[in-house]
Amino acid sequence: MIATASVVAVLIATTRPAAATFPGENGRISFLEFNNVTNAVDVYTINPEGSDERQLTSLSQTQFVANGAQWSPDGSQLVFPVVTNNPVPGQIWVMNADGSNQHAVFTDPNNLDFNATFSPDGRHIAFTRCQPNGFPPCAIYQIRSDGSDLTALTNFDPNPDIVDAFPQYSPDGQHVAFTNLTREGVLEANYVMNADGSDVHRLTPPAIGAANGDWSPSGEKLAFDTNDPFCGGGACFFPNPEIWMIGGNGEGLQRITGDPNFLDFNPSWAPQGNAIVFEQDDSSFTTSQLLILNIDEERATPAVIHKGSTRRFQRAAAAKATPNKSARTASARPLQILEDDGFTPHWGPVPH
């Protein structure tokens, strides 16, 4: 009665990835972008300074890269889920960092598989598995990186409102963080379990609606976004995602972004642990930009490294208003504006 809306539709629609950031030297950032000509979403990479943008995939409009492309620990590969209506609902694909050798490693016509992430040793890929057509319940599954040995880390709950999603291995490979909807009567929170699926426990408080965690390269902190209602400037936004952080032991909870006029989500740590790249959308989720936040500075103003072409007016206003503050960011470079939309970033290490 008074049933809540289908949750998986929301998960897919908001394209919130599970990221895995592994220690290393800061390398390129992967992101997704909508192609207005082909009506497809493709994978791109870009340098953190905003230079050398490259398109890696050329998918069709019937294919959708759900929840981003995530880096292998050595920075040599990307894993990305391709969701299509025919013939398979969701496939796990892998390609080299330059876009070559694109191939599916796992396909199953009976489930929607998406939201894939490498383990720290590169031998496994964890992902979110939902029922056909994306209906809940959803659970966390794992395969070897060659697509073999499908294993459930969490199980489908008899209650179809229970959704486990956005898995992410801790850098030491001992734990997996994931987001759950409605487990234990909590609307949305980040949980942590052992890598074999045991000892599931909630990490974040219910009131902030936490999701989409990303371990810091040291494994000491988890950056995540929230769905808590946020009011300011005489208006409220639902949801109003902001970027938060919490210690792996559940201590040190703090919000690190908080502009009520924009929606901040999809955080991904820099491999050096000195910055976070995240997506910022307008209040209707129709335009996006990628921002870098220097986490060494409290309340540092993020710099725009990639900004949507449909936001020229806002872009110009932002550039005029914040040119000096942007110099405080991780790369200590001036505000830089590119010409295309981008979303769901993942920061990779320099290949080694």
Place this chain on the structure above:
Amino acid sequence: MRAIHLKSTFSVVVTLVVAFLPLIRSRDVRAADIDENGKIAFVGNQSGSFQLYIMNPDGSHMTQLTNLAPTTNESWLPDFSPDGKRITFSYGQSDASGNPHADIFVIDVDGTNLTQITHDGLSAVSRWSPDGTHFSLLKQSTRTNRGVVATMRVDGSNLRLLTSDLWGVFRSGYTPDGGHILWETQEAGFVSVLWIMNSDGTNQKRLTSAPLKAGLPSSPSSDHVVFMRNQNSPSVVPTTLDKMRLDGSDIDQLTQPVGNSHDGWPNYSPSRQKIVFTSDRLSSDGSLDIFTMNADGTGMKRIATGVTVGGCADQNCVNPAWGRSSR
């Protein structure tokens, strides 16, 4: 209610409890003397569209009270005035985008004197205060589009918003002494929990734990409330009726599911000795019937069937209420 105060400010309230014990006892004695025959009001669509009905507690003499324009809004949530002479309910149409809008209405139990109390399309889920002067209700916030627990005089004046507009709320109700309001909410990130506060909105406190997913609370008795377990859950999850003290203790499951049956929308009889509720436990097509049982969960019996044709979305119709005889 006194137990709630005991939990937080023990020494002071012990005195208050002792002082008010005679009052509580006398209220219960009077309740036991109330004519249990009374009337049950509910929302049914057996006439072709959802309308307000009234019947005897044994299901006899079912009478259609309203003949309002058909609406897709099926949750009218009727509630009797303390003297049993009038019924308040929520009614309205959806806009072009499909968003429901409702206002508070009052009608005499003989179907006369239909009066629209609010005119903003943002008011619903009204319940009378024990002295008959106020409603508790849900007022939709224009700022956040979420429900807020509010009170107002029964003529619609003196509106007071009592809870945050950041989280959704649903049904609320006064305690018999009028001093507190108990309500259902998602406050602080839960699927559905019950809270209680002073009737002026102060001293808000959560009563139920998250896994219970408690919702659809009855109007409280002097010491208990009946609610539905597994609120906001998909239809494959059964729902049952539970009872607990007003400090959140002594939770007692009153009904057991039959398969994945759904018991819901509980309300006490005027004496608080019986409970009326809806269930699909005996229906083959998921439609809701109206049941009564004793307040301890015994003596369950179906008193009306066929009150919904083709069921209702999310089982949010029927909403039976039990009022005293209007003598």
